[in-house]
Amino acid sequence: MTDKALSHITILDFSHLLQGPFATQLLADMGANVIKIERPGKGDLFRSLTFRDTWLGGESPNFLAWNRNKRSLALNLKSPEARAAIMKLAETADVVVQNFRPGVMARLGYGYEDFRAVNPRIVYCSGSGYGEDGPYENRPGQDMLVQGLTGIMAATGQADHPPTPVGAGFSDQVGAMNMVYGILSALLWRERSGKGQEVKVNLLAGMLAHQNQEMVMAMNTGADFERPNSGIGHPGMDAPFGTYPTTDSWVTIAMSPYATLVGVLGNDDLLRFDDPETLFDQRDAVWRAVAAETGKWSTDALIEALLAADIWCGEVKSHLGAAADPQVAHLGLVTSYEHPRAGTVKVIGPAVGMSATPPAISRPAPLVGEHTREILASAGYTESEIDDLLAEGAAGVPG
Amino acid sequence: MTDKALSHITILDFSHLLQGPFATQLLADMGANVIKIERPGKGDLFRSLTFRDTWLGGESPNFLAWNRNKRSLALNLKSPEARAAIMKLAETADVVVQNFRPGVMARLGYGYEDFRAVNPRIVYCSGSGYGEDGPYENRPGQDMLVQGLTGIMAATGQADHPPTPVGAGFSDQVGAMNMVYGILSALLWRERSGKGQEVKVNLLAGMLAHQNQEMVMAMNTGADFERPNSGIGHPGMDAPFGTYPTTDSWVTIAMSPYATLVGVLGNDDLLRFDDPETLFDQRDAVWRAVAAETGKWSTDALIEALLAADIWCGEVKSHLGAAADPQVAHLGLVTSYEHPRAGTVKVIGPAVGMSATPPAISRPAPLVGEHTREILASAGYTESEIDDLLAEGAAGVPG
Numbered sequence: 001m002t003d004k005a006l007s008h009i010t011i012l013d014f015s016h017l018l019q020g021p022f023a024t025q026l027l028a029d030m031g032a033n034v035i036k037i038e039r040p041g042k043g044d045l046f047r048s049l050t051f052r053d054t055w056l057g058g059e060s061p062n063f064l065a066w067n068r069n070k071r072s073l074a075l076n077l078k079s080p081e082a083r084a085a086i087m088k089l090a091e092t093a094d095v096v097v098q099n100f101r102p103g104v105m106a107r108l109g110y111g112y113e114d115f116r117a118v119n120p121r122i123v124y125c126s127g128s129g130y131g132e133d134g135p136y137e138n139r140p141g142q143d144m145l146v147q148g149l150t151g152i153m154a155a156t157g158q159a160d161h162p163p164t165p166v167g168a169g170f171s172d173q174v175g176a177m178n179m180v181y182g183i184l185s186a187l188l189w190r191e192r193s194g195k196g197q198e199v200k201v202n203l204l205a206g207m208l209a210h211q212n213q214e215m216v217m218a219m220n221t222g223a224d225f226e227r228p229n230s231g232i233g234h235p236g237m238d239a240p241f242g243t244y245p246t247t248d249s250w251v252t253i254a255m256s257p258y259a260t261l262v263g264v265l266g267n268d269d270l271l272r273f274d275d276p277e278t279l280f281d282q283r284d285a286v287w288r289a290v291a292a293e294t295g296k297w298s299t300d301a302l303i304e305a306l307l308a309a310d311i312w313c314g315e316v317k318s319h320l321g322a323a324a325d326p327q328v329a330h331l332g333l334v335t336s337y338e339h340p341r342a343g344t345v346k347v348i349g350p351a352v353g354m355s356a357t358p359p360a361i362s363r364p365a366p367l368v369g370e371h372t373r374e375i376l377a378s379a380g381y382t383e384s385e386i387d388d389l390l391a392e393g394a395a396g397v398p399g
Numbered sequence: 400m401t402d403k404a405l406s407h408i409t410i411l412d413f414s415h416l417l418q419g420p421f422a423t424q425l426l427a428d429m430g431a432n433v434i435k436i437e438r439p440g441k442g443d444l445f446r447s448l449t450f451r452d453t454w455l456g457g458e459s460p461n462f463l464a465w466n467r468n469k470r471s472l473a474l475n476l477k478s479p480e481a482r483a484a485i486m487k488l489a490e491t492a493d494v495v496v497q498n499f500r501p502g503v504m505a506r507l508g509y510g511y512e513d514f515r516a517v518n519p520r521i522v523y524c525s526g527s528g529y530g531e532d533g534p535y536e537n538r539p540g541q542d543m544l545v546q547g548l549t550g551i552m553a554a555t556g557q558a559d560h561p562p563t564p565v566g567a568g569f570s571d572q573v574g575a576m577n578m579v580y581g582i583l584s585a586l587l588w589r590e591r592s593g594k595g596q597e598v599k600v601n602l603l604a605g606m607l608a609h610q611n612q613e614m615v616m617a618m619n620t621g622a623d624f625e626r627p628n629s630g631i632g633h634p635g636m637d638a639p640f641g642t643y644p645t646t647d648s649w650v651t652i653a654m655s656p657y658a659t660l661v662g663v664l665g666n667d668d669l670l671r672f673d674d675p676e677t678l679f680d681q682r683d684a685v686w687r688a689v690a691a692e693t694g695k696w697s698t699d700a701l702i703e704a705l706l707a708a709d710i711w712c713g714e715v716k717s718h719l720g721a722a723a724d725p726q727v728a729h730l731g732l733v734t735s736y737e738h739p740r741a742g743t744v745k746v747i748g749p750a751v752g753m754s755a756t757p758p759a760i761s762r763p764a765p766l767v768g769e770h771t772r773e774i775l776a777s778a779g780y781t782e783s784e785i786d787d788l789l790a791e792g793a794a795g796v797p798g
Contacts, residue, residue, distance in 0.1 A: 003588075003592075004588075005584035005585060005587060005588040006584060006587060006588075008591060009587075018612070026580060030584045051616055051624075051635030051636065052635060052637070052679050053675070054616060054620060056619055056620075061612070061615045061616045061619060061620075062612050062615075062616075064615055065611040065612040065614075065615040066611065066612065112754075130726050130730075131726070131729070131730050133729075134725075134726050134729035134730065135725045135726050135729060136725075136726040138706075139706065139713065140653070140709075140711040142653040142654070142711050143653075144632050144633070144640070144651055144653050145651050145653055145711060145712065145713035146713075147651070148642065148649075148650075148651035148713050148714065148715040148716070149713050149714060149715075149716050149721060149724060149726075150716070150721050151716060151717055151718035151720070151721045152565070152566055152567055153642065153651075153715055154566075154715060154716065154717045154718070154720075155566030155567065155717075155718070156555065156556075156563060156564075156565055156566035157555075157556050157560070157563050157566075158560065161556070161557065161560065162629075162630035162641075162642045162643075162644070162649060163642050163649050163715045164555060164556050164563060164566075164642075165555075165632040165633065165641070165642065165651075166551070166555055166565050166569070167551055167553075167554030167555035167556075167563075167613075167624075167626075167633055167634055168551055168554065168609065168610050168612070168613055168633075169612065170565070170569060170609070173573075173609045174572075174576070177573070177576035177577075177579075177580065178576075178750055178751050180576075180579075180580050180583075181425060181429075181576065181579050181580070181583070181751060182751040182752075182753060184579075184580070184583035184584060184587065185404035185405060185429045185583060185751075185753070185756075186404060186753060186755075186756070187587055188404060188405060188408075188583065188586055188587060188590075189402075189403075189404035189405075189755070189756050191587075191590050192407060193402075193755075195755060197753055197754045197755035197756065198752075198753075198754040198755075199751060199752065199753055199754075200751070200752035200753075200754075201750070201751055201752075202730070202750075204726060204727065204730070204732070205730060205732050205747075205750035205751075206750045208721060208727065208732055208747045208750070209732075209747050209748075209749070209750035210567065210569070210572045211567050211718065211747075212464040212465065212746060212747045213417070213460070213461050213464040213465065213567070213568065214566075214567055214718050215464075215718055215721070215722065215745075215746070215747050216460045216461075216463055216464040216744065216745065216746055216747075217449075217450055217453060217460045217461075217718075218717070218718035218719050218722065219718070219719070219722050219733065219745040219746075220455055220460060220741075220744060220745050221453060221455075221460075222719070223719075224717040224718055224719050224720075225450075225566075225717075225718065227566075230561075231561035233543050233564040234543070234564065234566055234567075235566055236450030236451060237450065238451070241543070242561075242564070243547065243552065243561045243562050243563075243564065244561075245561070250547075250561060250562050251547075252543055252544050252546075252547035252552075252564075254539070254541040254542075254543050254544055255541070276452070280451050307537075307538065310539075312539040312541050312544060313544065314538065314544035314545075314547050314548050315547065315548060316547040316548075316552055316553060316562045317547070317548050317549070317550060317553065318550055318553045318554075318617070318623040318624075319550035319553070319554070319610070319613050319614055319616075319617035319618070319623055319624065320617050320618070320621070320622075320623050321550070321553075321623075322548060322549050322550045322607060322614070323614065323617065323618050325548060326533075326534045326535075327529050327530070327533050327534050327535040327548075327603060328603065328607065330530070330532075330533035330534060330535075331529075331530050331533065331601070331603070331604060333603070333604050333607055333608075334618065342619075345615065345619060346614075346615065346618040346619055347611060347614070347615055347618075348604075348607045348608050348610075348611045348614050348615075349608075350608070351577055351600070351601075351604035351605045351607070351608035352577050352580060352581040352584075352598060352599070352600055352604075353581075353597075353598065353599035353600075354581060354584070354585060354596055354597070354598055354599075355511075355596045355597040355598075355599075356585075356588070356592070356594060356596035356597075357584075357585070357588050357596065
């Protein structure tokens with residue numbers, strides 16, 4: 001087994017659903033020893049949620065997507081014996097991750113101060129929707145709700161359509177990346193200081209920080225962006241930036257000289273729009289005129305002609321189209337792991353290349369409590385002590 | 400000045416536009432000493448790009464958004480004297496970041512091997528659109544083009560509308576976070592190994608990895624998601640998940656018991672849809688029926704009633720609305736810095752809280768070459784040597 005960047009890091013992962021599990025999967029891909037601590041039986045809530053009743057060998061695709069490279073330790077957090085086991089593991093762990101509602105972990109005896117008492121070097125990372133107090137303290141913090149509050153929905157889609165959520169859990173995914181950013185920064189500081197610290201991430205702050213470009217524009221001019229009423233691709237952009245129809249699909253055209261584009265399309269009548277003010281003020285009319293021309297081309301012919309003229313463009317693909325994309329194949333981004341119940345599970349592999357310590361997939365997503373025995377044994381529990389924990393319901397193994 | 404997590408890290412930042420600059424700003428917020436190396440005169444391309452000819456004291460809001468906490472060293476990369484200065488700085492630097500098109504940096508003499516020769520501990524991070532070779536090697540890699548290729552546009556918005564780009568540069572922003580993830584992981588490995596390495600990030604891989612949940616579903620069932628034709632908020636979700644009109648705006652409603660929602664709205668006729676299959680198969684009809692009811696409420700009254708019934712919901716806000724949000728105010732997310740030309744610039748502050756080493760803003764975005772003299776002086780250049788570099792055009796200072 002080759003060395004990985006984070007092979008020396010052990011993470012006690014109390015997180016569930018998307019934000020925390022994606023964060024710890026990113027760390028696990030880099031080699032971290034992630035111990036996923038779940039309730040016996042049902043485990044992570046994402047194990048029992050899916051899109052439209054779709055299951056792979058009884059397993060949730062959503063859970064399978066965010067939990068590779070981890071081992072599962074099933075424990076009842078309310079049991080004093082389970083708490084003793086966790087604190088024993090914490091003595092030599094490096095990181096704790098959790099995304100329960102604010103205050104829940106501390107009430108159960110698993111707050112930062114509880115862990116710091118047994119290991120002052122521990123980095124404790126909490127994820128929440130809106131921070132841990134304030135006017136939204138009691139609101140549920142969920143991905144799309146945060147999209148709604150932070151301007152991204154109001155800036156996506158067309159003016160006469162409803163505000164448009166992003167078709168993926170971007171608030172959660174950005175939150176996951178912020179956890180990684182905070183945890184790794186804290187671990188680097190620990191190398192110098194010898195001390196752990198508490199890291200706090202919330203979805204609201206993350207989504208606003210990611211839109212800093214749009215926020216700086218709006219806050220310093222006092223004017224919001226106005227959505228277009230066409231396939232123009234960003235509320236701040238002029239034509240032709242956007243998505244255009246072809247005979248068989250759609251293409252994207254990004255920042256490109258308008259006259260060059262018109263030259264490729266071959267209808268000089270479109271040059272009547274060719275000045276910067278018109279390309280913004282009449283962008284919807286420009287879009288319709290350009291779309292009328294692109295709609296005469298097949299996708300392949302149009303992309304070839306545009307690329308030959310150095311127009312910035314590309315195809316529009318579905319998820320299955322993306323999986324079959326030649327560049328995706330060239331980069332080997334689609335891979336798979338073997339799961340005892342779901343069989344061969346196709347997944348997207350690690351996105352970051354590292355020359356000395358490449359991230360890799362070495363384990364499937366675990367069953368609930370699949371590694372309870374081995375993790376407790378390595379913490380010094382005897383077989384009969386583990387049997388007792390199982391018998392009294394403090395711990396669990398797969399059913 | 401309080402210690403920060405990355406105060407001991409020096410970064411030579413050759414990046415421009417969004418992906419690289421956002422990455423190095425995240426590291427600079429954590430205390431890294433980021434030296435932004437720009438061409439004399441025009442500097443980073445983002446200094447001369449903006450939305451709709453909008454400038455703040457002549458500065459681009461886009462540039463101001465992604466370059467705080469950095470110092471600018473203006474050098475002509477093609478000058479041998481400039482190259483000598485860079486390699487001198489590299490002897491004690493920790494990280495190099497660049498996002499030129501593949502191959503450009505190596506041809507100029509600034510590839511990984513060039514830096515490794517002077518400092519084997521250096522971590523060298525490259526960002527590209529599609530990786531560094533393969534069928535898309537010569538295609539321009541731009542944020543929206545990558546959104547088009549990776550399924551997110553095809554999954555956003557409504558079935559009878561064009562594929563819908565996200566109203567912010569998410570491919571670039573995810574790419575930035577992947578740079579941070581790779582660089583910090585490599586720095587942690589260096590603590591154990593004493594060695595640097597090369598880190599490669601590309602937008603295509605990043606956007607697919609972020610959609611792993613959707614990709615796992617599509618690839619393992621062989622079926623793509625189908626977009627709704629209403630304000631339903633994700634192509635895989637059933638009603639009521641989505642955005643709904645009120646008398647004065649819109650609200651979001653996430654996963655919530657449908658019958659409870661109907662109870663709040665007060666029209667039992669809507670209970671005819673209340674079974675899981677109907678809530679998916681007829682989600683557009685359900686959306687229209689629910690929207691007819693929510694449209695009778697003001698936003699404030701509806702949110703209050705829904706929250707009282709524990710329905711997961713929230714307001715839909717513009718960027719200016721987000722800036723004025725009470726929770727955003729409570730968390731202090733809107734802050735500002737003073738810029739010599741743009742004046743007081745409102746920005747979104749660091750998104751991650753750290754108890755021992757809080758990230759902070761201590762410098763505005765720099766002018767091109769604002770710190771050329773001080774950085775070269777600290778590298779051992781005398782004042783007259785610096786004058787010579789400026790006179791021959793190898794270096795630059797603000798005009």
